Amino acid sequence: MSLKYALYTGCTARESTPELMKSTLAVAKKLGIELVVLDEASCCGASHLQDFDDFLSLVLNARNICYAEKHNLPMITICNTCQLNTALTKERLDNNPELKAKVNEKLKEVGLEYKGSVSVRHFLYALIEDYGLDNIRKKVVKPLSSFNIAPFYGCHNIRPSELHHFTNKTKESAYNPTSLDELIEALEGNSVDYEHKNKCCGFHADLQAPHTANRLTGNAIVDAMDNNADMMVTPCPLCHLNLDVKQHAASKEIGREVHMPILHLPQLIGLALGCTPEEVGLNHNVTKAEFV
Amino acid sequence: MEKQKVTINVFRFNKETDYLPHYDKYELEISKDEVVLDILNRIKWEHDGSFTYRRSCRHGICGSCAIKVNGRSTLACKERMIDMIELFGNELTFEPVSKKRVVKDMVVDKKDFWDKYDAMRPYLIAKIDEHPKSENIVSPKEAEKIEEADYCIQCGCCYYACPVVNETNEEYFGPAAFVKAYRFTADIRDNDKEDRLKIVDELGKGVWDCVKCFECTEACPKDLDPMKKITHLHNQLFEEGVVQNNVASRHAVGFKKSIEKHGILDEGMLVAYSEGFGVLKHIPEAFEMWKNGKIVMPWSMPKSKKLDEIKKLVKISSTAKF
Numbered sequence: 320m321s322l323k324y325a326l327y328t329g330c331t332a333r334e335s336t337p338e339l340m341k342s343t344l345a346v347a348k349k350l351g352i353e354l355v356v357l358d359e360a361s362c363c364g365a366s367h368l369q370d371f372d373d374f375l376s377l378v379l380n381a382r383n384i385c386y387a388e389k390h391n392l393p394m395i396t397i398c399n400t401c402q403l404n405t406a407l408t409k410e411r412l413d414n415n416p417e418l419k420a421k422v423n424e425k426l427k428e429v430g431l432e433y434k435g436s437v438s439v440r441h442f443l444y445a446l447i448e449d450y451g452l453d454n455i456r457k458k459v460v461k462p463l464s465s466f467n468i469a470p471f472y473g474c475h476n477i478r479p480s481e482l483h484h485f486t487n488k489t490k491e492s493a494y495n496p497t498s499l500d501e502l503i504e505a506l507e508g509n510s511v512d513y514e515h516k517n518k519c520c521g522f523h524a525d526l527q528a529p530h531t532a533n534r535l536t537g538n539a540i541v542d543a544m545d546n547n548a549d550m551m552v553t554p555c556p557l558c559h560l561n562l563d564v565k566q567h568a569a570s571k572e573i574g575r576e577v578h579m580p581i582l583h584l585p586q587l588i589g590l591a592l593g594c595t596p597e598e599v600g601l602n603h604n605v606t607k608a609e610f611v
Numbered sequence: 612m613e614k615q616k617v618t619i620n621v622f623r624f625n626k627e628t629d630y631l632p633h634y635d636k637y638e639l640e641i642s643k644d645e646v647v648l649d650i651l652n653r654i655k656w657e658h659d660g661s662f663t664y665r666r667s668c669r670h671g672i673c674g675s676c677a678i679k680v681n682g683r684s685t686l687a688c689k690e691r692m693i694d695m696i697e698l699f700g701n702e703l704t705f706e707p708v709s710k711k712r713v714v715k716d717m718v719v720d721k722k723d724f725w726d727k728y729d730a731m732r733p734y735l736i737a738k739i740d741e742h743p744k745s746e747n748i749v750s751p752k753e754a755e756k757i758e759e760a761d762y763c764i765q766c767g768c769c770y771y772a773c774p775v776v777n778e779t780n781e782e783y784f785g786p787a788a789f790v791k792a793y794r795f796t797a798d799i800r801d802n803d804k805e806d807r808l809k810i811v812d813e814l815g816k817g818v819w820d821c822v823k824c825f826e827c828t829e830a831c832p833k834d835l836d837p838m839k840k841i842t843h844l845h846n847q848l849f850e851e852g853v854v855q856n857n858v859a860s861r862h863a864v865g866f867k868k869s870i871e872k873h874g875i876l877d878e879g880m881l882v883a884y885s886e887g888f889g890v891l892k893h894i895p896e897a898f899e900m901w902k903n904g905k906i907v908m909p910w911s912m913p914k915s916k917k918l919d920e921i922k923k924l925v926k927i928s929s930t931a932k933f
């Protein structure tokens with residue numbers, strides 16, 4: 320199997336979560352997946368530029384997809400919010416020729432054209448749909464069987480489900496998602512069932528409503544703790560920032576001390592595939608994962 | 612398969628007499644054309660006449676029959692049992708949309724929901740010529756802008772699914788109220804757009820406290836996509852120049868500033884620009900991040916390749932002002 324993707328890194332992987340970038344590249348290498356990094360890409364707007372200037376965000380996201388189209392490669396993302404905004408752009412342009420023409424009018428000024436010819440998926444779903452869980456299972460050299468791992472799905476990979484069913488072959492339920500659980504099981508870990516697995520971490524209100532954000536983060540971690548999780552894993556670097564970096568603030572907010580190592584999805588996969596902690600950048604995680 | 616055996620756990624509580632709620636268990640055979648409301652009816656008619664829930668139209672119009680099935684907001688008269696079984700398996704739990712607001716069994720006190728609804732002034736405010744010479748025609752194009760927000764049945768499925776309303780901030784207006792607000796701010800006949808927008812701009816209550824989780828969009832049985840309306844309200848705040856200059860609005864605008872400069876986001880600059888002096892409170896966290904190699908210094912800030920293209924697109928595609 321030779322898989323090749325255009326990787327849209329998003330900003331976070333280049334700045335506050337360098338470990339996401341490292342571990343993604345490490346996992347791709349282990350699995351023999353070729354990645355072409357889209358260095359030309361801009362920020363997706365993170366659902367905030369969209370609040371200010373919707374049209375501009377469409378043009379910028381369409382431009383990002385254009386570069387994957389230029390390579391004629393399926394595009395993958397490693398951030399739920401990047402996935403949301405890229406997928407929203409694709410869905411809106413593919414279903415609305417008038418809007419697509421308007422966007423292309425702008426893109427033409429820089430010699431680009433959005434065609435809608437490539438797929439846009441989060442790495443998680445590309446792995447499951449193209450590489451396959453069984454094939455991943457075969458590559459496991461360090462089974463995670465002694466760990467209880469709580470999957471934290473992150474809103475923007477599962478809601479709105481209609482959008483994600485448009486881009487993904489996997490028809491994940493927003494109310495009963497299973498893909499991360501299945502992936503954890505494929506790595507021979509024990510996936511933890513808990514109520515907050517598909518809930519929000521509050522990231523997008525961090526600045527203007529810190530109490531809301533810290534409480535949601537705290538509630539999620541506590542729920543995982545109470546269900547005997549040894550660690551949590553998330554496919555989203557923004558969830559990761561809240562869950563990993565803000566444990567102190569979250570503890571204060573909910574009045575209970577929380578402590579929970581939080582791994583990025585490719586960090587978890589990488590460890591099971593035999594990468595060293597350094598190779599998956601564990602040294603960057605603020606809440607240290609002492610067990611490795 | 613014609614019939615399926617299902618176990619249903621039903622939340623029971625009477626605010627007037629009970630100290631704690633309990634669950635009643637029913638084993639039922641479900642046929643494939645039954646909706647959740649049929650089961651509520653069967654429980655009441657065949658098992659326990661004291662079981663209480665709201666329903667009226669049975670046609671997804673009155674908005675009274677919302678409950679939660681395994682935690683999922685559900686309009687009982689619309690949702691088919693077989694779909695619930697497919698989603699959650701053969702053991703289902705029926706609960707009121709909000710346990711802390713329960714009056715009896717499935718019936719909740721919707722006072723806060725309606726108060727917030729009222730706060731949106733849910734009626735057309737227009738200067739009407741009492742003796743018009745011709746009809747006031749709204750073109751289909753104008754009517755479409757409302758995006759069916761006027762189809763909202765006030766069922767509350769979205770509201771009781773919203774984590775901000777239910778877990779963190781009771782003051783927050785919530786998705787249903789914003790759908791209502793948008794129903795009028797998008798209505799060409801309404802003369803009160805600016806004041807309406809000022810109401811939803813307020814920090815702590817308004818649109819800025821939304822965490823963008825899309826629970827509301829997922830929950831709405833009328834497919835009204837409340838989250839999309841919230842984004843439209845944000846856009847209108849800038850279009851109409853109503854938006855206040857605060858941490859939230861600067862945060863949205865900051866993205867453009869950063870993209871213009873680097874192509875990608877300058878995370879540090881974004882926080883500093885959004886917070887102003889408030890940036891100081893982030894120092895302890897920033898220090899932790901810096902220790903772990905999570906802070907990129909301004910002088911090593913990466914830039915997108917072909918930044919000129921991005922700059923040009925920002926210049927020619929911008930539609931909003933701050």
Ligand code: SF4
Nearest residue numbers: 329330331363365400
């Ligand atoms: S969502 Fe965040 S990580 Fe993704 S591109 Fe936007 S700013 Fe960067």
Ligand code: SF4
Nearest residue numbers: 773821822824825827
């Ligand atoms: S998207 Fe916003 S309004 Fe909708 S449920 Fe989430 S926080 Fe509430």
Ligand code: SF4
Nearest residue numbers: 763764766767769831
């Ligand atoms: S927006 Fe949808 S879910 Fe919310 S109250 Fe209206 S109809 Fe119900």
Ligand code: FES
Nearest residue numbers: 669673674676688
């Ligand atoms: S009974 Fe009226 S909406 Fe369900």
